Amino acid sequence: MIKLVVTDIDDTLVNSNNEISQKNREIIEKCKEQDIKVILASGRPDFGMMKIVEDLKLDSYDNYLLSFNGARIANLKTGEVVYEKFLSPERIKFLIDVALENNCDILTYQNGNVITNRDNEYARIETGLVDAKLVISENMKDDIKEGAAKVIILKHPDEAAKIKDKLAKELGDEYEVAMSKPFFIEVNDKGISKGASLDSLCKKLGLTNENVMALGDGLNDLSMIEFAGLGVAVENGNSILKEAADFISKSNDEDGFAYAIEKFVLNK
Numbered sequence: 001m002i003k004l005v006v007t008d009i010d011d012t013l014v015n016s017n018n019e020i021s022q023k024n025r026e027i028i029e030k031c032k033e034q035d036i037k038v039i040l041a042s043g044r045p046d047f048g049m050m051k052i053v054e055d056l057k058l059d060s061y062d063n064y065l066l067s068f069n070g071a072r073i074a075n076l077k078t079g080e081v082v083y084e085k086f087l088s089p090e091r092i093k094f095l096i097d098v099a100l101e102n103n104c105d106i107l108t109y110q111n112g113n114v115i116t117n118r119d120n121e122y123a124r125i126e127t128g129l130v131d132a133k134l135v136i137s138e139n140m141k142d143d144i145k146e147g148a149a150k151v152i153i154l155k156h157p158d159e160a161a162k163i164k165d166k167l168a169k170e171l172g173d174e175y176e177v178a179m180s181k182p183f184f185i186e187v188n189d190k191g192i193s194k195g196a197s198l199d200s201l202c203k204k205l206g207l208t209n210e211n212v213m214a215l216g217d218g219l220n221d222l223s224m225i226e227f228a229g230l231g232v233a234v235e236n237g238n239s240i241l242k243e244a245a246d247f248i249s250k251s252n253d254e255d256g257f258a259y260a261i262e263k264f265v266l267n268k
Contacts (some may be wrong), residue, residue: 002265003207004056005031006066006198006255008216009042010129012234018129020056027258029054030266039201040064043180045072045109045149054098058212060145060192068149069178069188069220071199082173083239084199085189086147093141095151095187098171102163104185105154110135110146122154122183151189155184169194178220186220195223207211213265216241232260 007013014020022159031038038058046067053059061075064074073082087095092108098122099106100117107123115135116123127134137143155163164257165187176188194214202208214221216230219239225231226246232257233245244249247255247264 001211002036002213004037004198004202004205004213004229005210005265006039006041006194006212006214006228006262008194008221009040009044011217011236011252012215012221013040013052013252013257020052021255021258023255023258024055027261027266028058031261032061033205034266035061036265037061037167039062039064039066041070041187041198041214041216041221041224043069043150043152043184044049044130045087045132046072047112048132051131057133064201066194066197066201069176069180069186069192070194071149071188071192076150082204083151083197084252085188086149086152086190089144092144092148092151093187095153095175096141096144098167099153102153102167102212104163106140107154108144108148108149108151110144110148115140115143116154120154125181126152126184150186150187152180153187154183154184155211160185174194176247179224180218180220194221195225198224198227213261215260217252230264232256232264237253 027043028038034159046147058115063076065076072084105120113133113135114127117138117140122128164179176192180186210229212228213230214224214234217234231245232247232249233242249260
C-alpha cells in the first residue's frame, strides 16, 4: 500500500506557468484525508520550497521535506533535521575552479542567498524559482564562508549534457553529478540523491520502497524513480527517466501528478 507520495516540483507538480493546478490541489487534500504523506523532493533549497509547503499546508501533519536533491531531510511539523550532508567551503571552492576551467558559470547558496560568479540568465532563473536574492561576486571563492548542500554548474543546453558527462567521469568518485534542467548541472556530495534520501526516510518510518510512489521529470529524479515501488514519469519528462519509470503519466500541463495518484493510489 502506498503511504508516501514523493514528488518533484518543477515541471512535475507545477505546470509550465509555475502554478499548482486546482486538480493537483484537490488530490493532495484527498491524500491527506487518507493519511498519505505528500512529500516534496526537489533540488531546490529548503527555503525555496516553503511557500509551496505553506500554500498546500504540507506542514499541518507529521510530514517531511527533501531538499537539495536529498542532502537535507527535515520534519515539517517539528522542524527536526533528520539528515544533512553539506559540501565544505573548501570543496565548493574546488568546484568553482572546475566550473570556470570548463567555461561554465556556477552558483551556490550562502546565508540564504544565491551567489554566482557573474550576472547570467540561468542564475536569475534559479533565484526566481527559490525566491532568493542574487549576489554577484567577481571573486566568488573569497565570498564562500559556509558550507552548502550543492552547487549548480550553468551552461547552455546545447553543451550542458556533454559537460555533465565529462564532469561525472572526472568527479564521480567524490561527487554526485546530475541534471535537473537542461542548463543546470547539479553537484552534491557523494552518496547524495533523492533515492538515497528516500531510502533513509523509509527506514526511519519503518516503511519499504513498496510503500512509495515517486513522480518526476528530470534526471535528478532518476534515483527516486528507480527506488520507489511505483516510479512515475510525467509525459514531458526526460526520455531516460521515462524508460526507467513503471508508468508514464500525462504531462505537467495536463495534471499528470493528479492522474497517476488517482489511478494507482486513491482508487485502490
